[in-house]
Amino acid sequence: MRVIDNPRGALPVVLQLAAVWLVAVLSFATVGFLVLLGFWARALPLVGLGMATPFVLFLLVGALTRAASPLTGTAWWRSLWALLVTALGLCGAVYYACVLEAFGPAHKPSQVLLLAGIGLPFALVAGILARGLVLPLASAAATVALIAVGATAPNALSSDTPAARVAHAGLPGGKLLVARPAGYHPPTLAVADGQAVLEYAATGPDAPLTAEARLITRATLGEGPHLAYREDPAHHVWVRRFGRMEVIAVARKEADKDAVREFALSADEATDAEVMRLLPPAPRREVDVVDRFTRLIGWLFP
Numbered sequence: 001m002r003v004i005d006n007p008r009g010a011l012p013v014v015l016q017l018a019a020v021w022l023v024a025v026l027s028f029a030t031v032g033f034l035v036l037l038g039f040w041a042r043a044l045p046l047v048g049l050g051m052a053t054p055f056v057l058f059l060l061v062g063a064l065t066r067a068a069s070p071l072t073g074t075a076w077w078r079s080l081w082a083l084l085v086t087a088l089g090l091c092g093a094v095y096y097a098c099v100l101e102a103f104g105p106a107h108k109p110s111q112v113l114l115l116a117g118i119g120l121p122f123a124l125v126a127g128i129l130a131r132g133l134v135l136p137l138a139s140a141a142a143t144v145a146l147i148a149v150g151a152t153a154p155n156a157l158s159s160d161t162p163a164a165r166v167a168h169a170g171l172p173g174g175k176l177l178v179a180r181p182a183g184y185h186p187p188t189l190a191v192a193d194g195q196a197v198l199e200y201a202a203t204g205p206d207a208p209l210t211a212e213a214r215l216i217t218r219a220t221l222g223e224g225p226h227l228a229y230r231e232d233p234a235h236h237v238w239v240r241r242f243g244r245m246e247v248i249a250v251a252r253k254e255a256d257k258d259a260v261r262e263f264a265l266s267a268d269e270a271t272d273a274e275v276m277r278l279l280p281p282a283p284r285r286e287v288d289v290v291d292r293f294t295r296l297i298g299w300l301f302p
């Protein structure tokens with residue numbers, strides 16, 4: 001209790017938790033790929049190699065903040081403390097990864113939040129092992145609460161979001177591109193053979209692209225001009241580059257050639273409302289986070 005109540009006594013604890021969190025974040029940002037590769041290849045030596053760096057750095061943190069924990073006072077106990085923080089923190093990081101996987105693409109966090117969350121399990125373990133009573137109990141309670149939230153929240157949230165629909169639809173380039181020409185009904189969409197086809201029907205006889213127009217998007221790896229006209233005996237065809245995608249605007253020869261060109265140039269990413277209207281609902285994902293976690297950890301610690 002003295003460590004929590006006395007600001008001078010609390011300083012080593014605060015520094016130790018912050019340093020543990022920072023070491024974990026920087027380690028996974030630099031050598032974390034070895035751990036990921038080890039899990040992917042089921043190669044335990046790779047996991048051990050990837051965790052060797054944070055283990056050594058945790059030893060250094062423990063030596064510099066030895067007053068923060070009963071286990072960091074001597075070299076032998078400090079080695080045990082670093083091992084516990086490394087091993088249990090890795091278990092927490094694996095659980096965190098399982099939770100993120102369960103949330104799916106609909107709730108994908110930013111890279112900053114992803115890295116910040118990786119360091120939290122290590123800091124919680126250090127908090128449980130800290131001096132005093134309040135902080136260890138609070139850290140243990142927070143750990144239990146986060147485990148419970150991680151096990152239930154992914155299935156409680158709706159999986160039918162615009163991002164989930166785009167991810168599930170198999171769109172070329174992973175994007176839905178649409179144009180909004182005046183004088184046409186909202187388009188219908190068909191996705192097949194690696195391309196998305198939007199069909200536009202005119203609302204009246206004076207539509208600039210004639211009665212029907214088509215917008216085709218597909219992924220492409222080749223190089224080409226930003227915008228080009230493609231000869232066709234029956235249609236005006238404009239091909240536009242959009243990043244790693246190709247947008248093809250097609251209308252009959254009776255249409256105004258420049259209007260078809262503007263049709264191609266006007267295509268951009270669909271709004272959330274357009275995604276929800278054009279794409280089918282994403283299937284509901286029921287994921288057992290705890291089962292996924294125990295299978296991974298069971299391989300890591302047979």
